[in-house]
Amino acid sequence: MANNKMLVGFFVASESIFFVMLILAYVNFHNSVTDGPTAFNSLDPVRTGIFSLFLLASSFSMWLAGRSLSTKNHLMLKIWILVTIVLGAIFIYGQASEWFGLIDQNITISRNVFGTTFFTLTGFHGFHVCVGLIMLSILLGLALFGDFKGPKSDGVECVSIYWHFVDGVWIVVYSVIYLWAFL
């Protein structure tokens, strides 16, 4: 049997390098903005921090989904996957509204290097979250049709690895963009 979890594990390692490069670009330009919007004068770390808690919580609910799978609790598996999707969607809503707020103030990707690196880094992260939400929805749909009776499922476990990865990336991104500017 192909080792699906090993595949996803190495894939996640590969994507981590991708994010490291985007973060390096952000860090490289962090102090070079002399005028115009910067992280310090444009962002609201508290608001974004609250939405981040939703994403962190979704990792917890996904972990609980994994436990339900291994204890063959099919009902709770479906519920926890649904909760994960809802929490993740709330996070995306928070990101989108933050973006629209910034764009309204003419802080865009082409405005200056802060705009460029901020939107690129948060944008690729948000994209990875959306892909995760799609995969979770597929899992939920299949579960509703009776799949994933447990105690093991490569599908659920692999999506779970990916989802935790997406959450881990956000912890780093949030620290680099929001915490670093304000500390």
Add this chain to the structure above:
Amino acid sequence: MSTKIPLVPENIKPLPALKENEGMLSWVASVDHKQIGIMYLLASMVFFVIGGIEALVIRIQLAQPEFDFISPEVYNQMFTMHGTTMIFFVVMPFLIGVGVYLVPLMIGARDMAFPRLNALSFWLVIFGGILLYYSFFTQSGASEVGWFAYAPLSEKPFSLNKGPTYWVLGLLAVGISSVASGLNNIVTILTMRIKGMTIRRLPLFVWMILVTSFLLVFVIPVIASAFAMMLLDRLLGATFFTPAHGGSAILWQHFFWGFGHPEVYILILPAFGIISEVIPVFSRKPIFGYEFVAGSTVAIGLLSVGVWAHHMFAVGLGNVANLYFSLASMLIAIPTGVKVLNWVATMWGGKIYFATPMLFAVAFIIEFVMGGLTGVAIASAPIDWVVTDSYFIVAHFHYVLYGGSLFAIFAGVYYWFPKFTGRMMSETLGKWHFWLTIVGFNMTFFIQHFLGVMGMPRRTYTYQDFPYWGSMNLVSTIGALILALSILVFIWNIFVSLRSGKEAGNNPWHAWTLEWATSSPPAVHNFDLVPPVRGRRPLWDLEHPDTPDEPNAKVV
């Protein structure tokens, strides 16, 4: 014990021929690693001819000073596409493709770990190639900013045409393809080895593919991120690499070469693997110092990610950086040298049989050492300050990429063609191919070392009539024409051998690794029975039960 375990019976269910009903569709829809491998090789060959024509156009334009065979715009497109094609659409697909074919066989497996992912990887290469070459048919033509696309030349407002955008998109497709292949290889090699084949008994070709796969997985994201940033700059007005808006041209170079340097090891390590298979078989001896060849491969893989800025010695990074990168780049020559010495030691005391694969393998050693030595020279920053961006560099990398990777590819083709097709290639045509290559290759590129130190910059569509520049360039162009002839002979050999080559049998070269323990071509399911694996050379152990490689091996 002298009872021989029977080898796989003759192939009774061959791969579907094109002429059969639904033959073409079965190839297009195939997830079988052997069919996918062959498609990779065919695609690689088609792009090789295209890239070669681009090279000939370049050489004809440079045959005389102030020549006007083509305009500067067309010339700049030619060298951009030649480099891009040869790296991403010839050498990489060939090496990945031959790996896809052989790795499952060499480890006694039925297929790769993820056959559908394998097919996706292949078709992404085709898709990427179409995207890239479509740019020639647009109004502004193909990308003309070089395969390295330095910013801000590759950005607005200096590059307003669509060529570089197609270039980035095509390469992103190939990048995804390569990461998928890398992931597939890693899982396959780590989890699907037949019982008895420990990591320490892996054929060296598989070792090289494994290290290369790790490099792919960790290094392609570097260029993917740079490509993403460049696309955002070009399409959405982002400012990553535009100094006029606060961006950094040097950042692009760091990202590009952060990928670009490990990439050249991706291009050579599987080639080393081919040589490590061919030389022992044709010397009738095991590889000398297996652990050192395998270990030095890992060392090269690890070191390769730390030397990228030796491509940037003229950028002005400061002499502390220059000294570090000089030292690291010189150090990476040491594991490579260890490999060469082990190959030579393998040949020593052997019984050398000069079929065409061995001709190319031995020539590889000489040509690659030449390219490697000029590489050590330019690892020294002050020497690089003299010769970088000149024809000396063009000579250096063609010695390692043509004299190195491509010679190993030729050796691999002549070596494994019988296994893939069931027919031998013509030795006569092979020798013609070989000698035309030796003459043509060295004629084209050796003289370029001198042009470089005499002051001829690279990527120039013409040059002034300085003393001997014209005649030296003419010699190089004539060499390129001889190389073109050699390739025609090679392609002719492939066609003729496919139709009427001598029947090969299971193991025409009396080799010892598992791919030779099945029919030629292999059955769809690869093996009926795999010989027991109690050492690095299962077929040697089978033929010499009294002198196996590992006399104390546990019987599995």
Add this chain to the structure above:
Amino acid sequence: MENLGGIFNPSSPEMEAMAGLTYYIIGISVVILGIIVVAVTYIIIRYRKQHGDNSEPFQNFGDLRLEIVWTLIPIAIVAVLFQLTCSTMRAVDPPIGDHEPDIVVTGHQWWWEIYYPKSGVITANEVHVPVGKNLLLRIESIDVIHDFWVPELARKIDAIPGHPNHIWLSASEAGVYLGACAEFCGTQHANMRIRLIAQTEEEFNEWQKQELVIPQTPRAGLTGKGAQLFQTKACMNCHTILGTPAAARIGPNLTHLNKRQTIGAGVLTNSPENLAKWLADPQKYKQGSLMPNMKLTESEVKAIVAYLEALK
């Protein structure tokens, strides 16, 4: 044998140091290559499989001591090479300290702007230097990455927008040294040539004095007509001529064009005939260059040529 140029004619202490290191390393490389070639040649003759001999030779798996020896020897060679690298770097590229640059070179697509901050001279494509003096050059770019390369005199250095670089340059003997842009910078990268003229100190000072002269703008005759056309025909949108309103930097400073040896950054030798040809259609001689065909009539060309040739 003609002067082969480049590394075969090092004309400065820095270039001699770099050429020396190059010969040394190439020498070592030839020896190493020689050893490999001799070994392989010997092997393929001595250990050739004899016809009909199908026995297997001694199966030698390796030798730890040999591996150690042939790992340590390359490490030693690398150590020597690295030490030579360090000392050459120090000789070629000593620290700038707080020296002010003697010459500021700015790369443009596809010409070189040369500025002497200490005297105020601005010229294009030709760099005059006094012989024997060690000069500090600041290398910049206004658009894309270029590279300043005079093979017989100095190391290469990139001209990067937003990242000025510095090199030391000196010429041991008087003469004309040819160079080129050495970083691909677009369509006419091949025709972005450098002409470095090393002169005695007196000649250099005389040249500087002449370059600083602001010529009188003629008002009458053919040259007067040329001067007028220069203003009205959009030339001033790109070029500078001291003493006139033309002060743009998109194209080269033309004030003392008539003293330069080439035009178009080395594409044509400088002569009234060539200047006329260039003005009639610059795209013919430097296709893709940023100077469009201004669609000048023959008499307009004659007038402008006369004007430029007469500027003193």
